[in-house]
Amino acid sequence: MKVFVVGIGLIGGSFAIDIKAAFNEAEIYGVDRSEENLNKALELGVIDQKATLPEIEKAAIVIIAIPVDATVSIINEVLDRVSDNCLVFDVGSTKKKLCEMVASHDKRRNYLAAHPIAGTEFSGPQAAIANLYRGKTNIVCEVEKTAFKLQEKGMEIFSRLGMRIRYMDPVSHDRHIAYVSHLSHISSFMLGKTVIEKEKNERDIFDMAGSGFASTVRLAKSSPDMWAPIFKHNKENVIETLQEYIANLTQFKELMEKDDFDEIYKEMKDTNHIKTILKGIS
CATH class of the missing domain: 1.10.3660.10 (6-phosphogluconate dehydrogenase C-terminal like domain)
Structure with missing residues (x-):
């Protein structure tokens, strides 16, 4: 299972650590605009390989863990590149604008809008920790717009990481x-x-x-x-x-x-x- 994490900081890095622990078959690819972050994540074992955005065409899972404005700017490009069976989810703290951005995309069914309520005040790959999400609430928006098989894939990840799921519309x-x-x-x-x-x-x-x-x-x-x-x-x-x-x-x-x-x-x-x-x- 090739998992591409876009943004190897506290949130993305913690997902990488926990997914590697929960899924034996997971290979973690890191995508980040900072070469320093990628090198640090590789050194710490947070990711298995460095990658670039065009390579996500081979991904089974794409996790977007970058600032919300950057997510809005790349989300359509990500959906353009992924295969039909790839799940894309983000972890941003706002949802309305992002859901509006992808509403008419041909691969809207591949996207799951998520927001795990977890984090610390620290940043960077060195801040990533195991079990950050265990026992935490993960808000999922517009789940009905995601293909059912991809919903299941996302929920399996969230479940194995120990998250509680709460469904909500983006405006609320x-x-x-x-x-x-x-x-x-x-x-x-x-x-x-x-x-x-x-x-x-x-x-x-x-x-x-x-x-x-x-x-x-x-x-x-x-x-x-x-x-x-x-x-x-x-x-x-x-x-x-x-x-x-x-x-x-x-x-x-x-x-x-x-x-x-x-x-x-x-x-x-x-x-x-x-x-x-x-x-x-x-």
Whole structure:
């Protein structure tokens, strides 16, 4: 089974590692615009061979794990090149624009729109880890537009990697993910920016930062190359979530100004319900 992974970073590399472990017959080919990434992935054993985009005509599986704007720019070329029996799936954090892009392609049936909710703040092939996807949710969009035999092929991969499947339409996916993922990253980036700008002496930050700050700002270490295109593609939903978030921050500030700490306590107490909602999520 020839598996071509386009984009050998954390996400693509982790797929490569787990597929090699789960499928004895899998041969992993890496495609990446960075020769350094390819060489590193080969050195680490993440991939078996380096490859180029034209070679995907011999692929049984193509996994596209590059920034969403780059995926949109190459998805039709990928579908043009693959065989009729090849499954192509991406792992991007936005789905509406991509699904629209492939809607009229002759090989739309070969494409499965997927989004595994997994990752870390690190990037590059050296960040790839085994079992990244085990126990994680994988959102699949427009599954009915993928050929049934290719659906089965994709679901077997997801199952062996230990993922839970959730089906959703692309519009709902992009709206919901703006709240639970995209807003979290913006909050982390802006918290980091605020502290850096306020604390000109960086030693003060490092000396006083506790685990709470470190965990809250962790996502600010994420790659702008990946996240700027996500915000661009999901602009309308991200702006809506920001408006609601800013309104809550403004309300909190106003309560502080009025010395209404009883209401602040109530707001925090009510929000503690999130512990129940997120129980069991690591």
